[in-house]
Amino acid sequence: MPHSRTAPPFSLKASTRSMVFTPWLAGLSMALLSAASSQALAQDWPAKNITIVVPTAAGGANDAMARIIGQGLAARLGKGVIVENKAGANGAIASEFVARAAPDGYTIMFGYIATHGINPALQKLKYDPVADFEPIGMVAVSPTVLVINNNVAAKNVKELVQLIKSKPGTFSYASAGNGTAPHIAGELFKLSAGLDVVSIPYKGSAPAVVDTISGNTQLMFPSLFTAYPHIKNGRLRAIGIAGEKRSALLPDMPTLAEQGVANVNMSQWYAMFAPAKTPKAVVDRLNREMNGVLGDQAVQKKIQEQGAEVETGTPEQLKTLVQKEVAHWKTVVTTAKIKAE
Secondary structure, eight states, X not given: OOOOXXXXXXXXXXXXXHHXXXXXXXXXXXXXHHHHHHHHHHHHOOXXXXXXXXXXXXXXXXXXXXXXXXXXXXXXXXXXXXXXXXXXXXXXXXXXXXXXXOXXXXXXXXXXXXXXXXXXXXXXOSSOTTTTEEEEEEEEEEEEEEEEOTTSOOSSHHHHHHHHHHSTTSOEEEESSTTSHHHHHHHHHHHHHTOOOEEXXXXXXXXXXXXXXXXXSSEEOOBHHHHHHHHHTTSSEEEEEEXXXXXXXXXXXXXXXXXXXXXXXXXXXXXXXXXXXXXXHXXXXXXXHHHHHHTSHHHHHXXXXXXXXXXXOOHHHHHHHHHHHHHHHHHHHHXXXXXXX
């Protein structure tokens, strides 16, 4: 009678191999499943409307550009693009909202220098401008410009400085609110030129521009995007670019540094962000489609007519910019003792 085959003896060595390699294989499987899920989401995306959250009120520079881009994205993606304004706290309210949104590419943010550069130096934030976002790409850059009321008797920055020094405490500059880019530019101007000028904060750029035009305030440092239409129609007079170089939109306008006032560099940049952990394939698609929109000459003309210059790039380039900006503005705010009140 034949003997039945017996099971091999238990092998501790074989069991150990299983214990060592199984977790690694499980991890690899999870990674592959996650990648496959991400790719599947990207292939199906977009399946519904996309919302662009704008951290400022309707009617401003950010809102205008977001709507221009949204219209272009809707045409390219075949889905509706909704622009939602969430103003407040210098953009921090909108930033926190997007940082906590589902990372699926359906809620993205039109960020700018305040939300992802200046705010960390001025506020205790509930979001991290680097860790809580996936950069999509740059949109545009708009230099800050020094504008004055038409009744101010100065043709250039040197004459304005002399005029202010002759009447200390009687001149005021408008800003979009404490801690905003126009406010910081104004404080840097005061510090660099040694001036006694009163800061008048407003709730947004629009009322600040209106009061500068009317003469309730005498000067302001808006983005060229905001000021350009008023400069073109003669309601405001530009006398200097607050940046490291001249603007292609006002090539004959010298910088403040060229006119004797250094260290007032405030170029405002605008970019698009998604919540952290948004699949890379979706971020890359958004970057590709947005760059396609910005590459259209008609879109470029619309943005240029408002005073901004289109600037595109990769998500990686935008991430590097944000990291540098956060560090830079912490140094500036500390040195100039600027506070958001």
